[in-house]
Amino acid sequence: MLQRKYKTCITLVFLSLIMTAPSYASGATDTVSHLQTALIQSMKKGDRLGYPDRVTQLGSIVNQSHDFRLISKVVIGKYWKTLSPDQQKAFTNMFKDLSVSMYANRFNSYGGETFTIISEKDAPRGKRKFVDTSFTKSDGEEIRFLYMLHKVSKKWKILNITVNGVSDLALKRVEYGGILKKNNGFQILLRTLQSQIDKNANGQ
């Protein structure tokens, strides 16, 4: 009887430790880790794969790891509600393609680069997480990538990437806002993004 109670007690203690232990390697870190693994693989195969194949290989993982619908709203900012649903969809799709093309264009060859997960933190508001990572180039230079993620249907998705302190979201928001406030700004913006995609495809 005493032995049974003792075993029950140990089991309960063990379970409580598991349940209260911080999930350091949580879904957020997994999302970032999967993306970075895919990027390294793309780099390793970069010499053999052409740009279209890298787009294909990275497209799925990039689309699944980022919340492009919310990112699109944020980078357009106050102009979002001035767009029609078709325009919103067109921009979101264009932005997705641009993101994939950027990854496919930049991560195209391998020289021993590595990604390292440093830490994961809860955001101050508690709804998001930050995953801090380091990208070590072939010459040893380290670049800090800080990912902001939130949960969508039980999946953690990237909202923003800050590289050495430079927020991609903030940059795009200012740039796109500068174009959108012009006459015919939305069409100019779409043409500009398409031009960037074409440049990436041509390796320029």
Added chain:
Amino acid sequence: MRLTQTHTNRYMALGLLLIGLSFSNACSNLNASTVQTDSLETINRPIYTMNDFIDRNFAEPIAETYIDYTPAPVRNSVSNFFDNVAYLNVILNDFLQGKGQQGLADSGRFLVNSTFGLFGIWDHATPLGLEKHNEDFGQTLGVWGVGEGSYLVLPFLGPNTIRDTPDLGVSTVTNILFYVSNPIAVPVALLGFIDKRSRFDEAIKFRNDAAVEPYLFTREAYLQHRKFLIYDGDPPIEDDLFEDDLFPEETFADLEPEVELVSESQPASSEPESQVPHSVQKTEVLQSDQTDSQQDIGNPVSSVPPLPITVSIR
């Protein structure tokens, strides 16, 4: 007082040093907080355009030739030398910011590299654990609580702020080369400028690829990076999705993503992942506007900013 050749050399060297140092300052400080302090934009933009023209037509070709014909180990040694002769500025600002331990370590770094490293050509300090730091007087003023003031684009010198500008003087007078009156000072300073420009060539290309509005891109990246440096690479986490910029009736909750009603067995994405980029498919929105006015802001993609960023993926 008659201007002697020594004075002429010194002033030319000073000019080149200023250009190189500010270039370095601009290049290495491309973070921006979300401060929209660009009250001088009407002046900054033409200067930016001029700098861009000079960079594309003069600095860039020279730097690329240097890269193409100079082996990487030689370029690294050149960079180490110029970093070392300018390192007194880092040490000074370490102490001004109250970073005594770092100041002592950087002093050790300087001494090791200046002696065993043959005036800094070889970096023997880093393997000893004496890591290189990046401090300047603009960062010191930031640490002291001085506001950054207006964003400023200086002719030939690039991005700056009112707060960062005094560093141009401080970093010049703390640079060992400033006190070299030998005629060799001018070509050495010129080499220093080329070295700085070459180090950021890849980053400039990346910025040229990524920017859709290069002036704004450079400004924001510069301001953010300065904040990054002031906090020594560990700025306060900004959990910000720019909610202040919403329409009055919109709340943060409106920014929450639409719930994707998919089963666990299906991919997370709510729409099928097309293998054909959407941009290849002609969207109705884009096609229907082909007859729109062709007036635009001058095709920002073709406007290549001269100033590099520290971000370099490859």
